[in-house]
């Protein structure tokens with residue numbers, strides 16, 4: 001080299017792969033990050049590591065046989081997935097279920113919402129450095145819910161509890177007592193989380209003003225659930241398009257102000273309180289009666305199509321079913337909330353530091369099971 | 374400097390507040406179980422491995438038709454116009470423990486047992502002959518009654 005030639009200093013962007021085996025991507029999500037030093041310039045999520053062809057499988061299963069598969073979509077909130085699916089099928093069949101079954105479904109779905117938000121809270125706190133303690137507190141509370149579910153349906157994770165025309169089993173007096181006990185037990189625990197996590201200055205410093213999702217962007221990307229409400233949009237299907245008996249129950253829709261990671265987290269904490277309120281009222285007014293209406297063993301809906309959406313803990317879960325008059329659906333499309341929620345991630349992380357991507361991703365509470373399906 | 378010390382004090386204060394919660398639980402009985410030695414009793418309707426009462430089975434094939442993962446396989450023979458079981462195979466590898474077979478059985482012949490610790494080293498062991506009485510001998514000790 002010519003000694004007189006001055007060597008130019010230059011920097012270049014470099015690429016790192018975060019995931020698919022990474023503890024804070026909440027499953028097998030791979031993020032391709034383009035970094036300029038510590039700053040993220042671009043982010044491309046790669047999905048598909050957990051793909052199981054659920055929609056294709058549905059075409060070869062009868063309507064009842066597909067219920068256990070919906071458990072595996074969003075495995076943290078299996079009951080809500082069961083619910084969304086069976087209600088879509090009931091709409092296709094024009095089936096009206098009994099009043100008691102409706103209340104039971106509400107109670108169970110809200111319990112599962114709490115369980116799901118507990119996991120979201122715990123893992124989010126863990127991602128931000130509150131190692132293990134909050135996570136295990138959340139799991140301790142979740143254990144109570146899981147135990148209740150274990151007693152009513154016999155499994156601890158993939159419940160397969162909702163049935164077309166009702167539910168698998170009635171709630172016995174003993175279980176109702178247990179749920180009441182749980183409500184009493186859970187109320188002070190949510191306050192504990194406020195003390196331990198929500199207003200902790202380190203937590204605030206790490207999550208305030210990070211990953212701000214504006215109202216317009218949230219709507220444009222069809223973000224739903226607590227993430228949308230964190231941005232200040234008051235949209236909840238339980239209120240705006242009530243199904244089951246949600247219109248008879250009183251509850252508030254918590255919304256955030258700035259749309260940052262902390263707001264999304266806070267909405268989840270508040271939703272737990274609201275869910276407890278819903279369960280309490282539903283138990284108060286639980287009517288007597290049958291829990292299942294008799295449907296034939298072979299379900300043959302007429303050739304028609306239907307779409308039904310419910311409010312999952314993660315957002316709007318929709319099932320689009322086309323029947324062709326046979327025992328199998330001709331086509332089943334699942335609109336999963338996490339998929340749309342993840343789509344907005346690259347927009348939010350541009351320009352922030354690489355350590356904060358964990359915070360943004362954690363606050364979105366995406367679950368790969370339902371993104372890949 | 375003032376800002377730094379202010380932040381420091383606030384940080385310590387919120388740490389103490391958090392610790393107050395943890396200390397509160399320090400003096401309460403532990404909720405964890407020491408797993409291999411302590412086990413939680415299973416609920417009445419717990420769904421573990423599939424079991425069979427062969428004498429009750431009327432060979433109606435409902436369970437085979439209902440199973441979403443096709444892990445049950447039956448063959449039968451006709452003995453003076455009465456169907457009797459010849460083989461009843463259960464491929465545990467595919468089973469998703471959904472309980473639909475138990476629910477649909479008209480004779481309560483097929484049941485869900487409470488066996489749940491079911492890892493094996495040999496893949497062949499996952500193919501279970503439900504007509505064999507000793508099929509679950511290896512695993513029964515995992516069940517709490």
Ligand code: SF4
Pocket residue numbers: 423439440441442443444445467468469470471472473474475
């Ligand atoms: S539990 Fe479900 S998957 Fe297992 S054998 Fe019974 S029907 Fe099949």
Ligand code: SF4
Pocket residue numbers: 429430431432433434435436437447477478479480481482483
């Ligand atoms: S459903 Fe019950 S009775 Fe019928 S074949 Fe299966 S185990 Fe036998």
